[in-house]
Amino acid sequence: MRGGLLRSRAVEGARQQKSVVLILARELAANVATPIFLIDKDGTLVFYNEPAEAIVGQPFAQVGEMPVADWGASMQPEDEEGNRLSRRTIPPGVAFLEQRAAHQEIFITGADGVRRGIEITAFPLFAKADEFAGAICIFWEHGAREAPPQEAR
């Protein structure tokens, strides 16, 4: 009954559309005042909403989709003392790489040069029990923070 991959317009169109879970998550993100990032199953930052633009320092329309490594590096995540954090261990990395929920307070410097203290809650999204669709990252901003003195880093 089930006939493997068949060449047809349906097949050619397959996978060109994002998971409906991400589509619905984007609609949620587009309608709330809480900053939200969406990562797809391949680790691409596929969307952030307008409230998140204040954290990133640039509108999503200007930045567009980007590999997770690029945006992780551009955020320069640090702990309170100014020590760099691996993007693999902060919540977006944990939600993507380990497919589990995580929460942490970190400090980032956006493209506008402002250092901010934020809490991040990230969790994986599954379309079905075992189909990883991506991850959603929710940011809780504490406001601009001065970087610690250089000698303290």
Added chain:
Amino acid sequence: MRARIWGCRGSLAAPGPETVRYGGNTSCVEVRLDDGTAIVLDAGTGIRPLGLQLDREGVKVVHLLLSHLHMDHLQGLGFFRPIYDAGVELHVWGPPSTVQSLQDRIGAYLSPPLFPVSLSEIPSKLFFHDAPDEPWTIGSATVLAVTVAHQGPTLGYRIEEAGRSLAYIPDHEPSIGVDLRSLGVDWLSGHEVARDADVLIHDAQYSEEEYPEHVGWGHSSIEHVVTFAQLAKVKRLLLFHHDPHHSDAELDALCVRARELWPGSEERLHVGAEGMEIDLSKLSLIDL
């Protein structure tokens, strides 16, 4: 491939003098492939008269593709005469669930006290299948099932045969609070099913005035469905899943509005009606 509409009403059957022309039965579309295979899209109340027809023809294998399990898409199953024929083989395809099998979910309706007959008492041979993630074959057609935005797990189906395609998305709210035209088509729920389809049968439950009171209910406004069809570049559009409160006259008015939104669409945009037949080999509507 030919398709015939046996029910195009949404939410609840709505018989009566005000719905005679477009019909009051809920969702059911018969698709006959070139090799004679019988596919049925949804088991709304329209499946009852279809069952009588299939019984008269002596059809012994039927594939029922359920978009989802809301009652208006399932209610007719217990009155589908072929299921009471021990010689009939019925394959039921539907959206997977993480918690219950398709059979158990359908059995919740087809069992007392909601229905006098249990699934186990039905004499025909029933086979339940979670719709696969990848395209599969039924008879001479390729079928694709893709999850679309509605309330609960819901599928849109695309049936392709001999270079023609029929897309069926009866319950769909492609966008909530986001302008569809602002999205890339990869962010457009249902696009994978509908793109470049020869015929799209799509939810058109609300007028633009009614929609603001129904945001998030999982259905489209006229503006949604027209925009969606344009973005998907479909060749023909049938408005479907009519609100039970809409009279024939109101559906006529919705058609006028839809054609205003899509200038030059008089030949390609129609209101779905019971008895309407579509010959996809000729891309013609007959028995309108």
